Amino acid sequence: MAPEYRTPNKSERPYGWRARIGLIVPSPNTVTETEFWRMAPEGVSVHTTRLLYRADKVDDPLTDMEQFLPQALEELNSLEVDVVAYACTASALKTPHEETQAHVAKGLDRPAVTTMGSVLKAFQALGVTKIAVGSPYPDDVNEAERKYFESQGLTVTADQGVILFEAQKRLKYMNLVTEEDVENLVDRIDSPEAEAIFLSCGDMATLGIVDKLEKRHGKPVVTSVQATFWGTLRATGIDDRIDGCGRLLAEH
Numbered sequence: 001m002a003p004e005y006r007t008p009n010k011s012e013r014p015y016g017w018r019a020r021i022g023l024i025v026p027s028p029n030t031v032t033e034t035e036f037w038r039m040a041p042e043g044v045s046v047h048t049t050r051l052l053y054r055a056d057k058v059d060d061p062l063t064d065m066e067q068f069l070p071q072a073l074e075e076l077n078s079l080e081v082d083v084v085a086y087a088c089t090a091s092a093l094k095t096p097h098e099e100t101q102a103h104v105a106k107g108l109d110r111p112a113v114t115t116m117g118s119v120l121k122a123f124q125a126l127g128v129t130k131i132a133v134g135s136p137y138p139d140d141v142n143e144a145e146r147k148y149f150e151s152q153g154l155t156v157t158a159d160q161g162v163i164l165f166e167a168q169k170r171l172k173y174m175n176l177v178t179e180e181d182v183e184n185l186v187d188r189i190d191s192p193e194a195e196a197i198f199l200s201c202g203d204m205a206t207l208g209i210v211d212k213l214e215k216r217h218g219k220p221v222v223t224s225v226q227a228t229f230w231g232t233l234r235a236t237g238i239d240d241r242i243d244g245c246g247r248l249l250a251e252h
Helices: 032-039 061-077 097-108 115-126 139-151 166-170 179-189 207-217 224-235 247-251
Strands: 019-026 044-051 083-086 112-114 130-135 155-161 196-199 221-223
Touching: 019 032, 019 061, 019 224, 032 044, 032 207, 032 224, 044 061, 061 097, 083 097, 083 115, 083 224, 097 112, 097 115, 112 115, 112 224, 115 196, 115 221, 115 224, 115 247, 130 139, 130 179, 139 155, 155 179, 179 196, 179 207, 207 221, 207 224, 221 224, 224 247
Parallel strands: 019 044, 019 083, 083 112, 130 155, 130 196, 196 221
Antiparallel strands: none
């Protein structure tokens, strides 16, 4: 049972007086929480819990980690968050994002967003249907993501992963991909046909180069973390425009 909801009040909340975001990430993720805090405007706080990701112990760690969701929801219930973000891009390739969103929202009696749901809304807000996709994923995950986007009416003009470590094939160590690696990846996947670039994976650092990439390539750059934060912030009713994080947050 979720605690009785109260409208945020600055006198009662030194931090998070505008919105208190609950964030759920896979346990190895070090990027999403960091970039959420970098984007958060004054009065918005971020509070993170983790789902144990057992890549070396089970065959399907993305599905396996969902067993830890009830505890994560209980933890977020205890601090009376205003909205919850379930931040894992690839999980939508296993469980429909609508199902995850509904489950989280019901468990907390609060608005909930997912990464993939936010990404799709971001493309709609930007008015794009043709995307080039870059990731730190192996080929099989990239192919599954391509098929998913195509099922949503999008055209994928290119998709490619940057694999630096064998463990990435188990969806580990994505956070070791550098911004320079990402820049080079975008140079390879972009083309005149692509209306936007999507950088997939919430554990790949991208926030520091989004504006730079948009200027270089002349088109919007959407990332898993940026889109999730945008969707989460808008779900609270906060409509602040935030510069330095790409067109999505600056204009929509």
